Amino acid sequence: MTAPDRLVLRRPDDWHVHLRDGAMLKAVLPFTARQFGRAIVMPNLKPPVAATADAVAYRDRILAALPDGTSFTPLMTAYLTDGTDPADLARGFAEGVFTAAKLYPANATTNSAHGVTDIARIAPVLERMAEIGMPLLIHGEVTDGAVDIFDREAVFIDTILGPLLERHPTLRVVFEHATTAEAVAFVKTHAASGRIGATITAHHLLINRSHIFQGGIRPHLYCLPIAKREKHRVALVEAATSGEGPFFLGTDTAPHTVAAKETACGCAGCFTAANALELYAEAFEEAGALDRLEAFASLNGPRFYRLPVAEERVVLERRPSVTPDLVLVSEGDAVLPFRSGETLRWSFAGPA
Numbered sequence: 365m366t367a368p369d370r371l372v373l374r375r376p377d378d379w380h381v382h383l384r385d386g387a388m389l390k391a392v393l394p395f396t397a398r399q400f401g402r403a404i405v406m407p408n409l410k411p412p413v414a415a416t417a418d419a420v421a422y423r424d425r426i427l428a429a430l431p432d433g434t435s436f437t438p439l440m441t442a443y444l445t446d447g448t449d450p451a452d453l454a455r456g457f458a459e460g461v462f463t464a465a466k467l468y469p470a471n472a473t474t475n476s477a478h479g480v481t482d483i484a485r486i487a488p489v490l491e492r493m494a495e496i497g498m499p500l501l502i503h504g505e506v507t508d509g510a511v512d513i514f515d516r517e518a519v520f521i522d523t524i525l526g527p528l529l530e531r532h533p534t535l536r537v538v539f540e541h542a543t544t545a546e547a548v549a550f551v552k553t554h555a556a557s558g559r560i561g562a563t564i565t566a567h568h569l570l571i572n573r574s575h576i577f578q579g580g581i582r583p584h585l586y587c588l589p590i591a592k593r594e595k596h597r598v599a600l601v602e603a604a605t606s607g608e609g610p611f612f613l614g615t616d617t618a619p620h621t622v623a624a625k626e627t628a629c630g631c632a633g634c635f636t637a638a639n640a641l642e643l644y645a646e647a648f649e650e651a652g653a654l655d656r657l658e659a660f661a662s663l664n665g666p667r668f669y670r671l672p673v674a675e676e677r678v679v680l681e682r683r684p685s686v687t688p689d690l691v692l693v694s695e696g697d698a699v700l701p702f703r704s705g706e707t708l709r710w711s712f713a714g715p716a
């Protein structure tokens with residue numbers, strides 16, 4: 365079978381995105397809103413989006429920053445802290461302000477200093493979430509500095525996630541930005557329950573850890589969880605292209621300015637929003653699985669989140685597209701996209 369030159373998909377959603385705030389929000393939002401109908405918006409602002417009122421205000425700022433005429437729905441998340449009030453969280457969910465709540469183990473990643481210091485402390489919050497069917501989104505890495513950075517996800521699965529699912533047998537969980545074969549295997553083992561999902565980024569489908577050090581240190585490929593060995597990338601490609609229900613698209617596009625990336629202690633995050641669908645299309649084509657892209661990008665996520673699938677369609681064409689060199693944020697500040705300046709095989713051609 366020859367691969368198609370044109371793909372028509374139900375309009376995809378991005379189930380893990382960092383939109384930031386202020387000038388950065390204004391600069392990056394148009395990219396996500398152009399391709400995706402909805403996005404799960406991460407709450408790791410400074411200060412974090414923790415209470416319902418914070419999310420209402422942040423959602424208003426996102427909607428105000430949308431280019432005219434764009435149809436895009438931000439789905440808000442609550443940043444869990446040791447002090448999260450279960451009543452406020454449940455109210456936010458009931459009112460449709462919050463779609464989910466995000467667990468950052470304290471200090472696991474960018475802007476996670478206010479995260480949860482010990483998951484036992486939020487047991488009442490998790491019980492409430494299980495009762496009301498509110499999904500828990502997890503950055504799944506342990507924070508113990510003694511655990512090797514490449515093992516932090518696998519250790520989290522064994523020591524935290526497994527026991528957590530046993531303690532809360534009806535809690536619905538998304539394992540965010542899965543990067544290991546262990547995560548894929550764990551999610552598959554629990555798939556039949558329908559209560560676990562996993563997002564997979566485009567960059568983790570395209571790079572392994574060696575790429576971060578190819579010819580020198582490449583700070584723009586540094587993200588958390590860090591890319592792993594090739595065998596893990598292969599497991600992620602296999603999961604994403606399987607079409608299986610628990611695996612869905614979440615770019616984890618995480619913009620930081622060039623100055624914040626190219627420095628002695630650079631921030632973690634890859635900015636992939638400039639051409640997210642083109643990047644996923646490359647990975648799926650490489651695997652001979654373009655026919656499964658729609659399941660991964662447009663069907664499995666809504667099914668997990670119990671939201672309608674999109675009626676709108678978008679088109680991808682096999683026509684070279686060039687990734688922008690830089691995206692300007694404000695005078696003197698810019699973000700460097702993943703695959704900056706490189707040519708990709710596919711182009712996003714807009715609505716069908």
Ligand SMILES: NC(=O)N[C@@H](CC(=O)O)C(=O)O
Pocket residue numbers: 382408473474475503586587588589616618619632633634
């Ligand atoms: N993925 C990243 O490397 N960074 C994210 C945080 C996160 O998703 O862990 C960010 O907010 O910059």
Ligand SMILES: [Zn+2]
Pocket residue numbers: 473503540541588589
């Ligand atoms: Zn994360």
Ligand SMILES: [Zn+2]
Pocket residue numbers: 380381382406616618
């Ligand atoms: Zn993220």
